[in-house]
Amino acid sequence: MENKAKKFIEIDTKEKARKVAGWLDDKQASEIIGIDVHEVCPIAEIVMVVTAKGVRHSQALADHILGMLAENKIEYLGMEGYKSGDWILLDLNDIIVHIFQEDNRSFYNIEGLWSEGTQIELDS
Template sequence: MNKEKKFVEMASVDKARSVAGWLDDKQGERITLIDVSGLSSVTDMILVVSARGVKHAQALASHVLDKAAEENMEFLSMEGHKTGEWVLIDLNDVLVHVFLDDLREFYNIEGMWTEAPRVGLQA
């Protein structure tokens, strides 16, 4: 007896590119995709995006959750949605960081992963 798969199966990079497209559709800024698959045991891809303000950050995060549900993508958790300054969305093999610009520069996620390759948003 075969169990029906609960979530869609797709390569992490394809999943991350889909999410990046959703963020671009909602005018997310400075979208960066980082492949940490060889460096992290927690996730494969990190996606960083800037929002113009708190409401925009919350809207971006909500849009990602809505689209993930539509596409039957696995969603584990979300932190920071209420304050909207830094929202972390855990899609298992893809972590999405939605930042206000000031906090993005302060936490410098990209700088923490300088040895990880950047991935183009288009295949």
């Protein structure tokens, strides 16, 4: 039997969240938070919310995350909202990343939606 190399690495969810937070911080994202939702959400373990300075900044943040995921051989499932850039959602399988413009972040209040979760420390 041929031994095939894995296409993606296995990585701990909290470690992945810390890496993503670091990549976001590298590109001047603000108000980066992570919420552990594994007990209250059937589709993810961590929800991350971040604020971008504008549409081009949010697109640049999404591009940077996808580039770093590829470079580190970390799997992701999809992305929504890139074209408008007002609210970009990245599905990293066990982590959902929401990149918002400031006004949209307060309007949609993702942190309030997941208030049953526990905020986690993301300092790398």
